[in-house]
Amino acid sequence: MNQLNALKQVTTVVADTGNFQQLAQYRPQDATTNPSLILKAVQQPQYAPLLHEVVQRFADAPLDDLMDRLLVRFGCEILAVVPGRVSTEVDARLSFDTNATVTRAQRLIELYQGAGVPIDRVLIKIAATWEGIEAARLLEQQGIHTNLTLLFSKVQAIACAQAKVQLISPFVGRIYDWFKKQAGSQWDEAAMAGANDPGVRSVREIYHYYKHFGIATEVMGASFRNVGQIVALAGCDLLTIAPELLGQLEASTAPVRPALDAQAARQLDIAPVHYDEASFRFALNEDAMATEKLAEGIRAFAVDTRKLEDLLRQAGAGA
Incomplete structure (x- = not known):
């Protein structure tokens, strides 16, 4: 095998791609x-027509509406292939605006429902800022399920659990990147691989906390740099994996053993933690890695959103 x-026998496998x-x-x-991922896809010849189709059909729509329609168009195509759910992201520039995030998420769901997609097949991705987590809490109360992304710490994960979000996406690879950069020439790749990988350790700690306290929020490891990180998290609720790494997993017959065990987590000695806004902000600020990677991730997604908007404008001018 x-x-x-x-891996599919112990973990739900998710594809991370447009x-x-x-x-x-x-x-x-x-x-x-x-x-x-959507930006990368629309620049490929086989996907460029989707962008032009959206612009031509909704030529008079404002730019933010065109963007949402493009994201939903890709989401619908993905849902024609996968049996489960698709995660679609709210504009990262709204990461510090709870009300605007809620409104944009509701709009995405309206577009999906207009395309005949049931609400339970969509997860709205939101950055795990305090404002984003609060938006997710409000959306979950409305029956709109959320995927909290750009998550780098147990602090964020606990706040997400308090908000009763559907799913979190702790980023393994970006945590690994930060620690490797900090270590510089002192980094020992072999010693920090597999179960010792700092990104793997972070997800394991979050998983143990959730399972120990019976938290229903799903844990989906994300942002992988290598197969070793994936295998070291076998048994996690879900893992979202880029096509290149899915191909490497498919090509290998090396053994995969469950590395995470919900039942074992219940036996651990773990103290409960609760955050209000002030204590959340301070605890996150104390974690330099999580603070830096969250800010960096929001900036990067905002840059690519603007690039997508530029492509939509150019398509509109050429229509």
């Missing part, structure tokens, strides 16, 4: 997207 099929034509061969349950 190859590693991909072995390239829906690649999805079928790996047969993931769900798929996740973000502005960077």
Whole structure:
């Protein structure tokens, strides 16, 4: 049995891509997207027509509406391939505005429902700022399920659990990147691989906390740099994996053993934590890695959102 099929026996495998034509061969349950992945996709010849189609059909629509329609168009194509859910991201520039995030999320759901997609097949991705988590709390109360992204710390994960969000996406690879950069020439790749990888350790700690306290929020490891990180989190609720790494898993027959165990987590000695806004902000500020990677991630998604907007403008001018 190859590693991909072995992983599927203990973890729900999710594809992290906007390239829906690649999805079928790996047969993931769900798929996740973000502005960077959609930007990458629409610049490929096979996907450029989708962008032009949206611009031509809704030529008089404001730019933010065109953007949402493009994201939903990709989401609908993905849902034609995967049996489960698609994650679609709210504009990262709204990451510090609870009300605007709620409004934009509601709009995305309206567009999906207008396309005949049931509400339970969509997760709205929101950055795990305090304002984003609060928006997710309000959306969950309305029956709109959320995926809290750009999550780098147990602090963020606990606040998400308090908000009763559907799912969180702790970022393994970006945590790894930060610690590797900080260590510089002192970094020992072999010693920090697998279970010792700082990104893997972070997700394991969050998983243990959630399972120990019976928290229903799903944990989906994300942002992987190598297969070793993925295998070290076998047993996690879900793992969202880029097509290149899905291909590597499919090509390997190395063993995959469950590394996370919900039942074992219940036996651990873990103290409960609760955050209000002030204590959340201070605890997150104390974590330099999480603070820096959250800010950096929001900036990067905002840059790619603007690039997508530029492509929509150019398509509109040429229509």
